Amino acid sequence: MKTAVQSDAKSASKSASKKEARTAGSAVGKTRANRAVRTPGGLSVRLDVRALTVVVLLLVAALAASVVLIGTGDFPIAAGDVLRTLLGDGNAGQEFIVNELRLPRVLVGLLVGASLGLGGALFQALSRNPLGSPDILGLGQGATAGALLVIVLFSGNATQVTVGALAGGLGAGLAIYLLAWKRGVHGYRLVLVGIGMSAIMTAVNGYLLTKADLVDAARAVVWMTGSLSGRDWAQVWPLLALCAVLVPLVLGNARGLRMMEMGDDVSYALGVRVERVRLLLMLSAVLLTAAATAAAGPVSFVALTAPQLARRLTRSPGPNLLPSLCMGATLLVAADWVSQRVFGADQMPVGVVTGVLGGVYLLWLLVIERKAGRI
Numbered sequence: 001m002k003t004a005v006q007s008d009a010k011s012a013s014k015s016a017s018k019k020e021a022r023t024a025g026s027a028v029g030k031t032r033a034n035r036a037v038r039t040p041g042g043l044s045v046r047l048d049v050r051a052l053t054v055v056v057l058l059l060v061a062a063l064a065a066s067v068v069l070i071g072t073g074d075f076p077i078a079a080g081d082v083l084r085t086l087l088g089d090g091n092a093g094q095e096f097i098v099n100e101l102r103l104p105r106v107l108v109g110l111l112v113g114a115s116l117g118l119g120g121a122l123f124q125a126l127s128r129n130p131l132g133s134p135d136i137l138g139l140g141q142g143a144t145a146g147a148l149l150v151i152v153l154f155s156g157n158a159t160q161v162t163v164g165a166l167a168g169g170l171g172a173g174l175a176i177y178l179l180a181w182k183r184g185v186h187g188y189r190l191v192l193v194g195i196g197m198s199a200i201m202t203a204v205n206g207y208l209l210t211k212a213d214l215v216d217a218a219r220a221v222v223w224m225t226g227s228l229s230g231r232d233w234a235q236v237w238p239l240l241a242l243c244a245v246l247v248p249l250v251l252g253n254a255r256g257l258r259m260m261e262m263g264d265d266v267s268y269a270l271g272v273r274v275e276r277v278r279l280l281l282m283l284s285a286v287l288l289t290a291a292a293t294a295a296a297g298p299v300s301f302v303a304l305t306a307p308q309l310a311r312r313l314t315r316s317p318g319p320n321l322l323p324s325l326c327m328g329a330t331l332l333v334a335a336d337w338v339s340q341r342v343f344g345a346d347q348m349p350v351g352v353v354t355g356v357l358g359g360v361y362l363l364w365l366l367v368i369e370r371k372a373g374r375i
Contacts, residue, residue, distance in 0.1 A: 117328020142172020226351020
């Protein structure tokens, strides 16, 4: 009997020691994955090495895709010649094609993708729902309604359409926030109100199209598809200025957003002004989404898929704001390359390509979740 008890005790101690070793190993792995960097001013910053690596790789991929995209078209240009032209060493023809025709389109694509990726990550974090993206919440439809009002009722020019899209997106965002407010804005109410707003705005857009004449209706349908065709420097500078203001503001509040994922009560206890941070970040997300829609039309699925793909690559909890931004820019530039290379230049709008890719991704995700037994 004593021998059996002693053997059981030894086996229990061995299993306990193995468990402790595994726990220590995982702790060491986490320590290696997250490193603290101390600045000369005494500020300590914790870096997620894997997330930083993903960001760097996505930036490289986005820049490489941009160079290839600039060289794609009826007059193909080699990547080396594109780089030399961007540095000011190209001939007159190459400088005109690159700097005046193709570079603005690529820059708009990068900025629109980055804005949608960051806006989607913010909405998904604020609603605590992977479906809480501008596509689902009705912000894109609100911006579309504002643009259609200008096109159908006033036959406005490109600048007026941009202003109308911004006003429509801001109005839809404000309406969603006010309708979802009840001693604060919570995720499930935000998603439900957003779905209702999306349905209303879709009906309004359909009604406006029925009241438009043939020319305005054709123009509106082209804009509603989402396209980077014909974009020039007039679309680059306003979007670049907005991103230069909002991106640092959002990243500066990333710590508060991460704490808010633990719940409002815990966030209050940790010193986070929950409603102030939520309103600021939601306003930033609405502006980013509305500005992106105004510049390129309602490009679908980028705001929905970019944060999810970024999270799968980083394997990191939290909103993953910077990886989502880089993923959105990479996705949209790659989709624009596909639309030109596979279907011919300007024959397939980029919004159609992102819609197809997003639908395939959702179906794949549904199959994976079903195999895992989670649905």
